[in-house]
Amino acid sequence: MTIKIEKRLSTPKYLSIVVPIISVFVALLIMFIILTIFFMGRLGSFAAAFSETCLAYQELISWPFFNQYGLYSTISKMVPLAFVALGLSFAYKMKIWNIGGEGQLYMGAMAATWAALFLFRGINSPLVLITLVAIFSAIAGALWALIPALMKAYAKTDEIVVTLMLNYVAIFWVDYLVYGPWRDPKGFGFPGTAAFGQSAMLPTLFDGNVHIGVFIAIALAIVLEYINRKTRWGFNSQVVGDNVRAATYSGIKVKSYTIISLVVSGAIAGLGGGIQMMGMQHRLMHGFSPGYGYTAIIVAWLGKLNPIAIIFVSFLFGGLLVGNDQLQMFYKLPISLISIFQGLVLFCLLGGEAIAAYRLRLEKAKEVPAHE
Amino acid sequence: MNDVLAFIVSTLHATVRAGTPLLFAVLGTIFTERSGIVNLGLEGIMLIGAIGGFVVSYNTSSLLLAILVAMIAGAVLGLIHAFFTVTLKINQIVSGLAITMLGSGISGLWGKDYIGVFAKRFDIISIPFLSDIPVVGRVLFQHDLLVYISFIAVPLMWFYIYKTRGGMTLRAVGEAPEAADARGINVFFVRYLYTIIGGSITAIGGAYLSLAYNSMWIENMTAGRGWIAIALVLFATWDPYKALLGAYLFGGITALGLRMQAIGTHISPDFLKMLPYLLTIVVLFFTSTDTLKRKVGAPASLGIPYSREDRT
Numbered sequence: 001m002t003i004k005i006e007k008r009l010s011t012p013k014y015l016s017i018v019v020p021i022i023s024v025f026v027a028l029l030i031m032f033i034i035l036t037i038f039f040m041g042r043l044g045s046f047a048a049a050f051s052e053t054c055l056a057y058q059e060l061i062s063w064p065f066f067n068q069y070g071l072y073s074t075i076s077k078m079v080p081l082a083f084v085a086l087g088l089s090f091a092y093k094m095k096i097w098n099i100g101g102e103g104q105l106y107m108g109a110m111a112a113t114w115a116a117l118f119l120f121r122g123i124n125s126p127l128v129l130i131t132l133v134a135i136f137s138a139i140a141g142a143l144w145a146l147i148p149a150l151m152k153a154y155a156k157t158d159e160i161v162v163t164l165m166l167n168y169v170a171i172f173w174v175d176y177l178v179y180g181p182w183r184d185p186k187g188f189g190f191p192g193t194a195a196f197g198q199s200a201m202l203p204t205l206f207d208g209n210v211h212i213g214v215f216i217a218i219a220l221a222i223v224l225e226y227i228n229r230k231t232r233w234g235f236n237s238q239v240v241g242d243n244v245r246a247a248t249y250s251g252i253k254v255k256s257y258t259i260i261s262l263v264v265s266g267a268i269a270g271l272g273g274g275i276q277m278m279g280m281q282h283r284l285m286h287g288f289s290p291g292y293g294y295t296a297i298i299v300a301w302l303g304k305l306n307p308i309a310i311i312f313v314s315f316l317f318g319g320l321l322v323g324n325d326q327l328q329m330f331y332k333l334p335i336s337l338i339s340i341f342q343g344l345v346l347f348c349l350l351g352g353e354a355i356a357a358y359r360l361r362l363e364k365a366k367e368v369p370a371h372e
Numbered sequence: 373m374n375d376v377l378a379f380i381v382s383t384l385h386a387t388v389r390a391g392t393p394l395l396f397a398v399l400g401t402i403f404t405e406r407s408g409i410v411n412l413g414l415e416g417i418m419l420i421g422a423i424g425g426f427v428v429s430y431n432t433s434s435l436l437l438a439i440l441v442a443m444i445a446g447a448v449l450g451l452i453h454a455f456f457t458v459t460l461k462i463n464q465i466v467s468g469l470a471i472t473m474l475g476s477g478i479s480g481l482w483g484k485d486y487i488g489v490f491a492k493r494f495d496i497i498s499i500p501f502l503s504d505i506p507v508v509g510r511v512l513f514q515h516d517l518l519v520y521i522s523f524i525a526v527p528l529m530w531f532y533i534y535k536t537r538g539g540m541t542l543r544a545v546g547e548a549p550e551a552a553d554a555r556g557i558n559v560f561f562v563r564y565l566y567t568i569i570g571g572s573i574t575a576i577g578g579a580y581l582s583l584a585y586n587s588m589w590i591e592n593m594t595a596g597r598g599w600i601a602i603a604l605v606l607f608a609t610w611d612p613y614k615a616l617l618g619a620y621l622f623g624g625i626t627a628l629g630l631r632m633q634a635i636g637t638h639i640s641p642d643f644l645k646m647l648p649y650l651l652t653i654v655v656l657f658f659t660s661t662d663t664l665k666r667k668v669g670a671p672a673s674l675g676i677p678y679s680r681e682d683r684t
Binding site for chain 2: 161297301347350
């Protein structure tokens, strides 16, 4: 008997769920080792470092997922992640690499603030005001994504670096506003705007601990799932993603698809920024996002670009962000720990997929070797 | 009039300083991309180089060792990228993103206890006679060792890529891996080699930030320079001399922004800080069409994994 490695003709369905789950566990394991090494530098002995890491892991898991108040924070952090990741997945399906989710989120938040604090401050009806603010934030995100979209469609400019550069521009723009003209005069020099009015705040549940943004995200995911499965757009965008040339020959207008997918992707991320302002922060602040736009890239990938899966993965990562904050507070660990984990997950996922493309087969030795 | 001249000279001097980290990153990446591998992990590699160099300099006061460790750290990330993209043939873009996340995360963890401390840094070495030349002397010959190394690296790299056998092999693998393979060149080995070398050179750019430019460790201190460098590789059309030009163009805009803040203009510093990023977008726009890429000779197999099984 010999063991033969051969390429699978098609990857079985169950692997597309099993591989991401295993990747998360392997990434957690590798991060455990890295943390132990780090603590060894601090504490000296391996035994002390090992038990410290165990305690840190307990904190990382127990607070965000098994404590009532921890769960509230998890859901709060999950919302912006879900919005941006849903947006990104919309573009990634066509292999358009929008990594400007962070910037689109900032622009959405900025437009929401503009609308809520300045433009429509006279409107008292929450329903009207919230709708208007949401629309403004989505438009801002869409316009921010329109720049790389037009460049890609008409000049074939690579969207990766452009979307990323626009993140920095958006963040500096928000900085300019919150340190300058929009700064709350009663804010004691704090870099943030004044608070939104009551009618521009999203309704909340559980004694004000969870805002309804999470339901909007779930509803949006269902809509996107429907678009992907049942509409012509969903089918055609899949074709463009799989094979641009085939799409062109079959008469799909690749240019318009490119533009629309990026713009919608930006609009959803921008809406996420607006929801974050109305639901969570109620004011625009310097550096309000701990890298939601980048974490969302991992969320989208781990969810295999499936909107429903993305909701679950964003819950997981929302929890990890909360756990990471806990570690930062109690173990003096840097906020960047989450980046290590994200990098590891991505590698495990991609490596796992690459390996899953092959299978082992036992072959009887007496069998006549196939003709090459 | 003298004031104006002094302003120009000091801005140009700052241009070289600000351009040097970009230059190293671009030179390293030219090697990587010439072999046909896209590496978007520069930001992470620069950060790991910055902290690696800084930690060693702090603990040993040996700058040679510091640069060596920075290069090794960069090489390790290059190796990881090569393993995933050459051996496992996964999407090079996503692997690069993962490298960036891993690099920025590990540098943050590693550097957690090194914030706000000072390490031995690269001092200014004025080159005798040359540094006495008016204007040019101040702009070009009153820098630290790494800047001079970058001056020498540019022509050396150009010579290596275009005039030596090794360079020919490198270009062959990037242009036509099938043909190179048929000629007996080990495509996988070459791609591994240059992704690793590229990573280590890129890491020097990061080390320049923590050991000369800022002379301290700040979390995420690269501030997008890795991404700007990726755009600059396109701008440079994979040519070391144009890389020099591009890096100083960006160094210049950064330096000018800082100078204008210093002399106090009415423009908000936040808008001045946007300049390099906006310029990157403009540069990308003008170097982007397919026809242009073909004309200037992008490596034909850039971003395409080579596989012997799938050969048609």
